[in-house]
Amino acid sequence: xxxxxxxxxxxxxxxxxxxxxxxxxxxxxxxxxxxxxxxxxxxxxxxxxxxxxxxxxxxxxxxxxxxxxxxxxxxxxxxxxxxxxxxxxxxxxxxxxxxxxxxxxxxxxxxxxxxxxxxxxxxxxxxxxxxxxxxxxxxxxxxxxxxxxxxxxxxxxxxxxxxxxxxxxxxxxxxxxxxxxxxxxxxxxxxxxxxxxxxxxxxxxxxxxxxxxxxxxxxxxxxxxxxxxxxxxxxxxxxxxxxxxxxxxxxxxxxxxxxxxxxxxxxxxxxxxxxxxxxxxxxxxxxxxxxxxxxxxxxxxxxxxxxxxxxxxxxxxx
Numbered sequence: 001x002x003x004x005x006x007x008x009x010x011x012x013x014x015x016x017x018x019x020x021x022x023x024x025x026x027x028x029x030x031x032x033x034x035x036x037x038x039x040x041x042x043x044x045x046x047x048x049x050x051x052x053x054x055x056x057x058x059x060x061x062x063x064x065x066x067x068x069x070x071x072x073x074x075x076x077x078x079x080x081x082x083x084x085x086x087x088x089x090x091x092x093x094x095x096x097x098x099x100x101x102x103x104x105x106x107x108x109x110x111x112x113x114x115x116x117x118x119x120x121x122x123x124x125x126x127x128x129x130x131x132x133x134x135x136x137x138x139x140x141x142x143x144x145x146x147x148x149x150x151x152x153x154x155x156x157x158x159x160x161x162x163x164x165x166x167x168x169x170x171x172x173x174x175x176x177x178x179x180x181x182x183x184x185x186x187x188x189x190x191x192x193x194x195x196x197x198x199x200x201x202x203x204x205x206x207x208x209x210x211x212x213x214x215x216x217x218x219x220x221x222x223x224x225x226x227x228x229x230x231x232x233x234x235x236x237x238x239x240x241x242x243x244x245x246x247x248x249x250x251x252x253x254x255x256x257x258x259x260x261x262x263x264x265x266x267x268x269x270x271x272x273x274x275x276x277x278x279x280x281x282x283x284x285x286x287x288x289x290x291x292x293x294x295x296x297x298x299x300x301x302x303x304x305x306x307x308x309x310x311x312x313x314x315x316x317x318x
Contacts, residue, residue, distance in 0.1 A: 011137075022114065032103060037062060038070050039107055042079060042096070046104045051094045061145060079103055125165075128218035132243075156221075156251055157214050158258060160200040162203050166212065167196045172239045182306070183280075196239060199226055207235075207266060211258050213242070213251050220246045223255040225262055229292045230272060235263050238274040240282070252285060260289050263315065270271070270314050278306035284309050 010088035023029055029036045037060065044059055045051045057067045075079045079100040082092040096104060114225070119127050171193035178184040202208050207227025212219045226236040237259065242252050263271045273291065275282065291311040298307060 030107045032107060034068070034074075041070060041074065042100060043107060045080070045094050046096055046101070047074050052091060053094065056094070074100075076314075101263060104279070124267050125218075128216055131216040132218055132220065137279050156230070156246070156249070158251075158254060159214060160209055160258075161214050162200055162210070163212065163219070165219065166210070166222075167193060167200055170222045170241065173219075173222070173243055177241065177244070192239070196224075199224060199238070202226075209259075209262055210239075211255050213246065213255060215246070221251050221255060223259050225259050225271070226267065227268065231265075233269045235266070235268040235271040237271055240273075240315060247281075252282075256285060256289055260313070263313075268315050270312050272310065272312045274310050275311065277309055283309075283311075286313075289313065 018097075019025060024036050029039045032039060032281040034042075040060060041056060042137050044056065048055075053067060053071055054064075056071075057064050060067065061146075071080065075082065076100075078097055081095050081097055083095055099111065100131060111265055121131075122130065174192045175184070178188060181290040199210075200207065204209060208225065210222065210224040213221030221241065223236045223240040226238050229236040229238075234293055240252070260271070272293075273286065275286075277296065291313045293315065294312045296307060
């Protein structure tokens with residue numbers, strides 16, 4: 001995967017600004033008398049039960065000696081206590097004291113206020129984008145540090161039916177991907193938006209359904225089955241798209257599985273989809289669910305001349 005150098009430099013600049021604005025350049029953090037590493041240690045001990053110093057070393061990515069010195073200071077300050085495990089006195093669990101719980105509550109209040117104040121300068125869509133992007137980027141940084149090829153599973157949920165922002169978000173995801181990779185413009189975006197808007201008005205029909213993938217309340221993927229568009233008991237698979245940050249995560253396969261199960265339960269004789277040549281990953285996914293290429297020809301229904309492809313899946317009753 002190639003990465004634009006301008007995007008890399010933009011992320012680096014934003015990261016430096018965040019470090020300054022969040023106060024990490026100061027000797028203490030979050031209006032406490034403690035360093036950033038000590039504040040993080042208190043938060044992680046609060047968030048987990050049965051935390052040991054060895055686990056904290058792994059979690060924070062710090063040297064064992066540095067963590068030992070930091071914990072000794074927090075114990076001496078009355079923020080933490082160490083409890084020996086009953087069946088193994090060599091293992092000691094880290095616990096917050098009453099003072100420590102008060103300190104952690106103050107840290108949370110400070111951090112929440114920082115986020116609220118910043119979010120006051122963003123609209124709801126921007127807030128969701130920040131939450132999604134930061135979670136993905138943080139997971140990628142951790143995966144690289146641990147030498148893992150897989151990032152932590154995103155907390156993505158799959159829902160059905162209309163939800164506020166559905167039409168605009170599906171159009172936005174299509175426009176962002178296809179303009180970047182294939183040069184599609186206003187005609188394509190408008191066609192997607194008008195098509196989704198018309199379909200949304202028919203979602204009350206039991207043969208129509210739309211699935212959306214949500215991350216922190218933001219739509220990051222979609223797929224629809226239109227049971228009326230083609231007639232003759234044939235389903236039309238439409239508006240299958242994923243946000244860039246979700247590709248390769250398995251979310252697309254989940255959406256396809258939900259849609260194909262719906263088509264089988266509804267008893268459609270066939271399911272058809274129209275796409276174009278060059279979307280190899282999507283084609284591989286379609287074929288894994290039984291779709292086969294039926295027709296291929298030059299066309300311009302999306303506003304640019306491409307090799308249009310029609311795939312079909314024949315329903316076979318159990």
